[in-house]
Amino acid sequence: MSDRTQPGSQPARIDRRDALRLGGVTVSIAALLAACGEPASTDPGRVGVAPSETQLPSYPVDDAVLLRTATSVELTIAEIYRTVLDRNVLEPQWEELMIRLVELHEEAAAVMQALTVEAGGEAWPCTNPWMVDRFVEPLVEALERSPEMLQFNAINTAVALENLSTANNQSLSVRLTEPAQRLALGTAAAQSARNSATIVIRQRGSEGYFNPDPTGETQYDDAGAVANFAVPSPFGSLAPIELIIVAEDVEGGSDDFALQVPAENSYIYNELDTSC
Amino acid sequence: MMGSAGVAGVGSVLLGRGVAGAAPASVDVPPSAPTPEDTDLLAAALGLELTAAQLYGLAVESIDDEFVRDLAANFGTYHEFYAEEIAGISGLSANYFDEVVYAELAPSFGTGDVEEFAAAAAQLEATASATHTQLVAEFASSSARTLSASIQVIEARMATVMNDLAGNGDDLDAMLTSDAEPLDLAAVPEGRDV
Secondary structure (H helix, E strand, O other), rough: OOOOOHHHHHOOOHHHHHHOOOOOHHHHHHHHHHHHHHOOOOOOOOOOOOOOOOOOOOOOHHHHHHHHHHHHHHHHHHHHHHHHHHHHOOOOHHHHHHHHHHHHHHHHHHHHHHHHHHHOOOOOOOOOOOHHHHHHHHHHHHHHHHHHHHHHHHHHHHHHHHHHHHHHHHHOOOOOOOOOHHHHHHHHHHHHHHHHHHHOOOOOHHHHHHHOOOOOOOOOOOOEEEEOOOOOOOOOOOEEEEEEEEEOOOOOOEEEEEOOOOOOOOHHOOOOOOOO | OOOOOOOOOOOOHHOOOOOOOOOOOOOOOOOOOOOOOHHHHHHHHHHHHHHHHHHHHHHHHHHHOOOHHHHHHHHHHHHHHHHHHHHHHOOOHHHOOOOHHHHHHHHHHHHHHHHHHHHHHHHHHHHHHHHHHHHHOOOOHHHHHHHHHHHHHHHHHHHHHHHHHHHHHHHHHHHOOOOOOOOOOOOOOOOOOO
């Protein structure tokens, strides 16, 4: 076989004049694209099928918005409890407690609704749409996948929800303008804190009184769920709250949720319709 | 002292609206650092927290049960943390003391009887929680509000724990509700050395 190079395959040679001409063309095309094309996106690159990000609304945030948001969280929690109660699987002591919790969250919501009207807003009568989409529906699906574990998972869910309500009202209470508003949300935060502690004590007894880790680091139980404590940390935390729904089939895997207090993408703005 | 809405079908409410643009406007922004009025209230709150820590110290010395002693020691330490944080944001030295509260509760904290101690501790924690809740309403500054808000929820939890230890665990009303009144820290009575 010959090792001679065929004339047609010889690499093109580019002299300095060609390089200058090509460089000019390149710059011209770049300028044309810059002038006529869409501006480059500043969004981070996305890989896979992750849900699209929620755009930040441009609506103003006033006292009424914060109160409507707090209301929506309370009603969402009450609705989750109702969903669990509808399954009729809870032992009487847990059913009694969960019915009481529904009442307490609805009472808190009623106070917040009245304050919303006093603040010049329209009372919010619904659950939180963002939470329902992103958290409640997947949570209910996860709970229903393991009916034999429903009471166990529902109790852990209740602790997480009470911790969420505590953190949310704690967070919002300091931002409100009027003392009466701050007092109401602070009172609601303390109520949810008592709710959480009561559930944990009924669940774990004195073993669950306080987190032995002084930093409040999350602990896990033998089933792989979060080990709850009546007093989980020395100060009220606003960090995401971990909730693990344990599957009854060990090969089915567990569902891990991170509950977070509402932010700008899940506020109940005054511009939102109050039709649920 | 101690005196429905449906879940289904609401998900589209936000999605149907065009939302984009600049950051939202905000509610009025309070001052960050404590005002002079805040500092007066913080001094009284500091006294309450240090007094609570001392009361738990009494319990640790007088209770035989190791588990309850550890519990009392932990809760006492939490109150020391609160005092340190209050001193930190206010610039006050941590040497305040509430003689009125101490005099009223010291006999029960030092009795050595677990149930009596726990009942008194539940009363103390519920009152402290109610007081910090009231302070969140009264404080002008965000730093003081934020600190009191993070303290009051834990004191509410500690009250619940102590209620259970006092033998009220099966009484849902006792566990879930509180009728504790806040201390009026703005009106410092004689004997409250703040």
